[in-house]
Amino acid sequence: MKVDVKSRAEIDRMREACRMSAEIRDICAAAVAPGVTTGEIDALVVDYCEKHHVRAGFYDYHGYPGHLCVSINDEVIHGIPSPHRVIVPGDLVKTDVGIFKNGFNGDTSRTVAVGVTDPEVLRLVETTKACLKAGIAACGPGVHLGDVGYAIEQVAVAAGFGVVRNWIGHGVGRTIHEDPEVPNYGKPGTKLVLRPGMTIAIEPMITMTKAGEATDVLSDGWTVVTRDRSLSAHFEHTVAITDDGCEILTLPADYP
Numbered sequence: 001m002k003v004d005v006k007s008r009a010e011i012d013r014m015r016e017a018c019r020m021s022a023e024i025r026d027i028c029a030a031a032v033a034p035g036v037t038t039g040e041i042d043a044l045v046v047d048y049c050e051k052h053h054v055r056a057g058f059y060d061y062h063g064y065p066g067h068l069c070v071s072i073n074d075e076v077i078h079g080i081p082s083p084h085r086v087i088v089p090g091d092l093v094k095t096d097v098g099i100f101k102n103g104f105n106g107d108t109s110r111t112v113a114v115g116v117t118d119p120e121v122l123r124l125v126e127t128t129k130a131c132l133k134a135g136i137a138a139c140g141p142g143v144h145l146g147d148v149g150y151a152i153e154q155v156a157v158a159a160g161f162g163v164v165r166n167w168i169g170h171g172v173g174r175t176i177h178e179d180p181e182v183p184n185y186g187k188p189g190t191k192l193v194l195r196p197g198m199t200i201a202i203e204p205m206i207t208m209t210k211a212g213e214a215t216d217v218l219s220d221g222w223t224v225v226t227r228d229r230s231l232s233a234h235f236e237h238t239v240a241i242t243d244d245g246c247e248i249l250t251l252p253a254d255y256p
């Protein structure tokens with residue numbers, strides 16, 4: 001395992017890609033509404049990239065055909081945008097997007113509940129957000145990745161939800177996916193020790209049911225779904241380890 005440790009100057013460059021990733025993430029999330037197609041969300045990313053002279057990091061990554069991933073309901077991650085997929089009331093829509101600029105990538109995702117009133121579904125969304133917060137709160141120099149995964153898993157388990165096992169967070173930087181692996185579960189005191197300058201994507205994928213922890217890939221070769229077709233939520237931030245903790249690189253610009 002070769003984990004890239006970035007200089008302060010490199011983190012500064014990556015901060016820009018991450019700031020833009022956060023901006024387009026929130027543009028996409030705000031556009032999610034009944035009647036909108038996921039293809040229209042994809043077009044927003046294309047427009048943003050043209051306007052700002054940047055690249056959509058996911059496009060053509062291992063042949064991926066979209067400019068972001070839009071995954072709905074039982075789709076966990078890697079949903080391919082399509083002009084035929086119309087968002088309807090009650091949908092749980094995950095918009096996952098990354099911008100490539102100055103040699104670096106961002107990677108960030110949000111879940112939007114479209115006209116959802118079922119309190120269990122809303123609790124799933126809030127719990128997934130809390131999982132991401134707990135993972136980030138655990139991060140810092142000297143911390144093991146097992147500690148981070150454990151912190152995330154505890155929040156999900158306490159709420160009675162499942163944690164996807166075979167898709168995980170990852171190092172991110174010059175490439176979208178790099179070492180180390182960042183699972184959303186773990187054992188304290190195990191795995192890699194974090195150091196200042198490491199940049200990782202933390203991305204809990206939490207499922208309504210325990211059986212939903214197991215996933216399949218659809219015949220399109222990309223879309224990951226829960227095996228029992230239960231709902232899944234997903235939040236993701238790109239985070240840099242600092243001398244005294246960590247910095248979330250994909251916060252919205254107006255975050256207080």
Ligand code: MF3
Nearest residue numbers: 058061064069078096107203
């Ligand atoms: N955003 C995904 C992640 O969080 C990676 C998407 S790459 C793609 O790891 F090719 F599937 F789009």
Ligand code: CO
Nearest residue numbers: 096107108236
């Ligand atoms: Co992502």
Ligand code: CO
Nearest residue numbers: 107201203236
């Ligand atoms: Co990611």
